[in-house]
Amino acid sequence: QTVVTQEPSLSVSPGGTVALTCGLDSGSVSNDHNPSWYQQTPGQAPRTLIYSISTRSSGVPDRFSGSILGNKAALIITGAQAEDESDFYCALLMGSGISVFGGGTKLTV
């Protein structure tokens, strides 16, 4: 089965900008993979930040943005805040309607 790759951990200074990426162990991420991005804090259900590559879910601050950068999907946080410290997951659409999550990125602010 295809593996979806994410950085295990990243750090960013308060007010800084960071890019979290979502790739494939073989091949490039394209629009067809229709990536979504999720934020999760301990003990809570995931929160959907971005779907369909770049559409922000209702109530998500505009400091979160999604795109395809090169051969990966990317979640960019511009002006990181302390409350952004959490785990972030991406999901990619594979063949036959199957979704695959990445292993997650632990973000330290």
Next chain:
Amino acid sequence: QVQLQESGPGLVKPSGTLSLTCDVSGDSISSGNWWSWVRQAPGKGLQWIGEIYHSGRTNYNPSLKNRLIISVDRSKNRFSLNLASVTAADTAVYYCARDSGSHPGYWGQGTLVIVSS
């Protein structure tokens, strides 16, 4: 605003069947969305289990396909998960969700299921 609520036994014996239900409110299960199950083992990442459309069409994680049945009950506005022949590796928080785009979008709060004798 759609709301989803998982329910079912919190403890299942090894080799038994894990059965969960997701009750949907604020939306019709026949509204044209896909409805998903996702799980998260303790201290681990998210794993997509599968999804169902109101017609009954399903997509399953290949690694679970042989043990998995997801079904829908339109009359009760709910969908269900049945996972057979469970082992300790199936211990996890199980989430139901309504898809946005191609993946889970609106999430339930999750329910912990422990597989143990």
